[in-house]
Amino acid sequence: xxxxxxxxxxxxxxxxxxxxxxxxxxxxxxxxxxxxxxxxxxxxxxxxxxxxxxxxxxxxxxxxxxxxxxxxxxxxxxxxxxxxxxxxxxxxxxxxxxxxxxxxxxxxxxxxxxxxxxxxxxxxxxxxxxxxxxxxxxxxxxxxxxxxxxxxxxxxxxxxxxxxxxxxxxxxxxxxxxxxxxxxxxxxxxxxxxxxxxxxxxxxxxxxxxxxxxxxxxxxxxxxxxxxxxxxxxxxxxxxxxxxxxxxxxxxxxxxxxxxxxxxxxxxxxxxxxxxxxxxxxxxxxxx
Amino acid sequence: xxxxxxxxxxxxxxxxxxxxxxxxxxxxxxxxxxxxxxxxxxxxxxxxxxxxxxxxxxxxxxxxxxxxxxxxxxxxxxxxxxxxxxxxxxxxxxxxxxxxxxxxxxxxxxxxxxxxxxxxxxxxxxxxxxxxxxxxxxxxxxxxxxxxxxxxxxxxxxxxxxxxxxxxxxxxxxxxxxxxxxxxxxxxxxxxxxxxxxxxxxxxxxxxxxxxxxxxxxxxxxxxxxxxxxxxxxxxxxxxxxxxxxxxxxxxxxxxxxxxxxxxxxxxxxxxxxxxxxxxxxxxxxxxxxxxxxxxxxxxxxxxxxxxxxxxxxxxxxxxxxxx
Numbered sequence: 364x365x366x367x368x369x370x371x372x373x374x375x376x377x378x379x380x381x382x383x384x385x386x387x388x389x390x391x392x393x394x395x396x397x398x399x400x401x402x403x404x405x406x407x408x409x410x411x412x413x414x415x416x417x418x419x420x421x422x423x424x425x426x427x428x429x430x431x432x433x434x435x436x437x438x439x440x441x442x443x444x445x446x447x448x449x450x451x452x453x454x455x456x457x458x459x460x461x462x463x464x465x466x467x468x469x470x471x472x473x474x475x476x477x478x479x480x481x482x483x484x485x486x487x488x489x490x491x492x493x494x495x496x497x498x499x500x501x502x503x504x505x506x507x508x509x510x511x512x513x514x515x516x517x518x519x520x521x522x523x524x525x526x527x528x529x530x531x532x533x534x535x536x537x538x539x540x541x542x543x544x545x546x547x548x549x550x551x552x553x554x555x556x557x558x559x560x561x562x563x564x565x566x567x568x569x570x571x572x573x574x575x576x577x578x579x580x581x582x583x584x585x586x587x588x589x590x591x592x593x594x595x596x597x598x599x600x601x602x603x604x605x606x607x608x609x610x611x612x613x614x615x616x617x618x619x620x621x622x623x624x625x626x627x628x629x630x631x632x633x634x635x636x637x638x639x640x641x642x643x644x645x646x647x648x649x650x651x
Numbered sequence: 652x653x654x655x656x657x658x659x660x661x662x663x664x665x666x667x668x669x670x671x672x673x674x675x676x677x678x679x680x681x682x683x684x685x686x687x688x689x690x691x692x693x694x695x696x697x698x699x700x701x702x703x704x705x706x707x708x709x710x711x712x713x714x715x716x717x718x719x720x721x722x723x724x725x726x727x728x729x730x731x732x733x734x735x736x737x738x739x740x741x742x743x744x745x746x747x748x749x750x751x752x753x754x755x756x757x758x759x760x761x762x763x764x765x766x767x768x769x770x771x772x773x774x775x776x777x778x779x780x781x782x783x784x785x786x787x788x789x790x791x792x793x794x795x796x797x798x799x800x801x802x803x804x805x806x807x808x809x810x811x812x813x814x815x816x817x818x819x820x821x822x823x824x825x826x827x828x829x830x831x832x833x834x835x836x837x838x839x840x841x842x843x844x845x846x847x848x849x850x851x852x853x854x855x856x857x858x859x860x861x862x863x864x865x866x867x868x869x870x871x872x873x874x875x876x877x878x879x880x881x882x883x884x885x886x887x888x889x890x891x892x893x894x895x896x897x898x899x900x901x902x903x904x905x906x907x908x909x910x911x912x913x914x915x916x917x918x919x920x921x922x923x924x925x926x927x928x929x930x931x932x933x934x935x936x937x938x939x940x941x942x943x944x945x946x947x948x949x950x951x952x953x954x955x956x957x958x959x960x961x962x963x964x965x966x967x968x969x970x971x972x973x974x975x
Contacts, residue, residue: 491673494666496895498910499932506917506925507677583794590796591902591914606797610903613800614808621804624797631792639788 380568383644390640393633400630403447404454411444415600424616434618436608442619445600446626452512452601454630457582460519465574467520468527473566475528476535477558486532489525497522501584505593515594519581526573534566572641579634586627602627652948652955659944663937670933671723675716678926684708688920689732706730719926728927733919738927742909746931748818749908752900753893755828760835761886767836768843768882769870772851783840790837795896799830799903816905827904831897835889842885846878853877879950887943891936 384390403410419439427434433442475485492500504518538544539562547561586603588594595601597608602623609620686702687694703709706729710718722728728738767787771780790798806826807815817823850856851874859873860866898910909928916924948955 487669490666491669494670494936495929495933496891496936498892498898499895499913499929502898502913502917503674503677503925503929506922507681509682510917579792583792586794587796587899590794591898593914593917603794606794606800610800613804617804617808620797620800624794624801627797628789628793632789635788635792 377568380571380641380644384640387640387643390637390644393637393640396629396633397637400450400454401458404450407448407451410447411441413441413444415440415444415448416598417441424612424619426616426618427622433622434616436619437612437616442605442622445605446602446623449600449602449605449623450626452595452599453582453585453603453627456516456519456585456601457578457630457634460516460581460585461523461574461578463520464523464577465527465570468524469531469563469567469570471524472528472531473535473558473563476532476566477539477554477562482532485528489528492521493525497584498587501588502593505588510593510596512595512599515585515588519584519588522584523577523581526577527570530569530573531566534569535562538562538565568645572638572645575634575638575641579631579638582627582631582634655948655955656945659941663941667934667937668720670937671720671930672716674926674929674933675719676712678922679712679715681920681922683920685732685920685922689735723930728930729923731916731924732921733916733924738923741912741924742927742931745907745909745912748901748906749894749897749910751824752827752831752897752906752908753890755824756831756835756893757886757890759828759832760839760889763832763836764839765843765875765882768840769847769875771840771844772847773870775848784844787837787840790834791841793834794899795830795834796899796903798834799826799900802826802830803903816903818904818906823904827900827906830900830903831893835893838889839882839885842881843878846881847874850874850877876950880947883943883946883950887939890939894935894939895932 384394417440419435421439422431422435423439424437425431425435425439431441431443433446436442436445471485471489475482495503500522501515501518504521505514508514508517544557544561547557552561585594586601586606589601589603590607592607595604597604605623606620606627609616609618609623612619684699685706685708686699689702690698707715707718719729726739728742730736731738731741734741767783771783774780803815803826806813813825814820814823815826855877856869856873859869864873895910897908898914900906901908901911902914909931913925913928916922916928
């Protein structure tokens with residue numbers, strides 16, 4: 364049998380995507396930056412040169428220097444340490460929320476695509492979430508649940524579920540009529556096995572694009588919500604909140620707002636770039 | 652065409668009703684007593700009970716939702732707990748600000764986005780294309796409130812050309828509109844580029860060139876027209892996003908729009924305003940989606956064709972079946 368197989372055939376579709384992605388130099392750079400930022404978030408306490416909450420009234424609103432690479436804020440706190448420690452919130456909120464959304468969304472999409480009876484109910488509920496502008500829905504949900512970090516995360520998860528559910532459902536609908544599914548039904552596999560062993564692995568690929576782009580979206584939304592005071596509360600050094608704190612000192616110490624903004628842009632930019640790279644790698648029309 | 656409009660209209664009303672029910676349900680479960688918010692924590696039991704009686708606060712769920720929808724048809728969204736004035740009047744006073752931001756920034760975004768998108772697609776893989784694509788990705792990745800602050804820093808603080816906050820003259824509108832306009836153009840540019848690239852190599856574009864038509868005409872009349880549907884969709888989604896999401900820009904530039912009003916009302920626990928504002932935003936979004944759907948039919952006669960007379964629909968479907 365093996366002589367009829369193509370060289371890459373048994374590695375599956377993901378290996379093919381990875382092979383193409385590796386050729387995209389900038390997408391790989393983006394991937395490394397993302398991994399680097401995750402590591403920074405995980406080891407933040409070891410990397411901070413100062414305590415992120417330490418106030419030093421002799422060095423207030425200082426511009427970037429060797430002692431304070433990103434300068435200091437209105438309480439004399441080291442912005443470099445605050446940005447590094449803040450990555451724990453921003454990066455982990457971004458990946459944490461999008462992971463929860465992905466798991467719930469993929470499960471809903473799988474059920475909606477496989478069980479016709481539940482399809483209408485699930486997809487119409489998802490249409491309601493999509494129908495409202497994201498910011499309005501987020502504000503509405505947080506207004507009902509109360510302003511806190513946990514509630515912001517729940518609201519962010521809810522707003523990002525639909526894209527995963529829709530993508531997965533579309534995949535399942537095309538997959539479930541294919542011969543290999545028919546074959547496993549004929550072999551007597553039960554529904555759970557077909558869904559989890561045969562359909563799910565084949566429906567995952569497009570979700571990876573959603574995951575990368577969605578993580579960038581969550582980072583932006585969480586920063587925005589913290590900026591208007593509906594997310595993380597002061598004195599937590601979340602990046603959106605750091606910009607918000609810098610707003611009052613825009614005239615005297617613009618670095619307070621500029622630097623956290625650039626870090627947010629770096630993170631969302633590489634996530635979006637990686638998402639675009641993945642999309643290109645998975646696009647069959649670009650197969651050359 | 653009338654069938655198409657009617658069908659869209661009916662689905663629009665259904666979507667709106669369901670959304671209003673969902674919002675009302677969410678607001679029904681908000682903890683806290685609105686009467687205490689209005690009267691203060693030291694209010695007497697009698698006063699609280701009187702207020703409950705006056706504003707029907709103890710109505711059961713279904714009655715409350717039913718009454719809300721009924722009153723909404725008369726433009727009655729209840730009263731604001733804080734200012735004790737009708738929510739509808741308060742929202743209408745602020746609506747023009749949000750509408751101006753939304754329409755202005757979408758127009759700016761469309762102009763910049765479509766033009767740069769076309770340039771990028773026509774000159775694919777050139778240096779210009781790469782620069783434009785990188786800038787648009789940057790625009791899509793930057794938080795709008797940060798762009799707003801950077802524009803203030805540059806044009807108000809450093810150069811002193813434009814005012815930083817307020818809404819007194821046309822000069823005050825330039826920065827807010829360009830903040831969202833630039834961000835909007837990033838999304839539209841990306842969509843224009845990718846959908847232009849899809850059509851630019853089609854046979855009919857080549858035929859148009861072979862006929863000897865000038866290049867600008869080929870791009871605008873033959874390529875762009877066919878690439879317009881995804882651009883319209885993106886524009887519609889962006890507009891809905893700005894009706895609801897202009898709160899960030901309204902906060903930075905101190906503009907009295909709906910988003911800012913809802914945000915302030917959340918901190919005062921003024922839930923009638925939150926509910927009313929959210930419903931108003933959803934109504935706007937449904938209307939925008941409806942208009943975009945109508946534009947689809949205008950741009951692409953094939954869409955209109957599928958909703959024509961039943962005989963024609965059959966013909967179109969049969970043709971589609973033959974073509975596979």
